[in-house]
Amino acid sequence: MDGIGFKALRLLWRWAEDRVVALVQGCIRIRFQPCTWKTAKGILLRKHGKPTYSVAKAYRVISLLNCLGKVVERAVVTWIASYCETNEIFHRGQFGCRQGRGTSDALAQLVAKVENAWFQKRIALALLLDVKGAFDRVNKQRLLRRMIEVGIAGNIVRWVDSFLSDRRAMLVIDGRTGEIRSMQAGLP
DSSP: OOSOOHHHHHHHHHHHHHHHHHHHHHHHHTTOOOGGGGEEEEEEEEOTTOSOSSSGGGEEEEEEOOHHHHHHHHHHHHHHHHHHHHTTOSOTTOOTTOTTOOHHHHHHHHHHHHHHHHHTTOOOOOOOOOOTTTGGGOOHHHHHHHHHHTTOOHHHHHHHHHHHSSOEEEEEETTEEEEEEOOSTTOO
């Protein structure tokens, strides 16, 4: 929304890496994510091959966020993931948000367990859950409390609190915009 895309940020990084680093560190140090970085711009896109575009199901929404905000978010996510990996906080069966453990690793492990069960003439059962909308429904207070319990630094916890508070969405329909405050659970 501010017109500063990742192409411009790459140039800024080449010219003033120290300033970008200082900006990220400053946001974390003061435990604050600016409101403009928490406003998503929702764009409606038509789904291909729909018989009519007069119904809402014929569209999907993509959400665009401020690139500078995404840089700070990525730095915090990387730090939290590294902390959790180093301190063995992740469950051994967790694959998301972990270095060197992706979808293909999870599938390989599943296939190995199924083949092992078949080899032993046993039955294999898998329960697969779609948790696509989990972030939208996170209980912020429980998340913050858990972060404190596992020993994550206070400035990171307070930054996450700021990041999850007062989220907004600006929906773009036919060139017109309207601001919507998030009404979903966990995002007051």
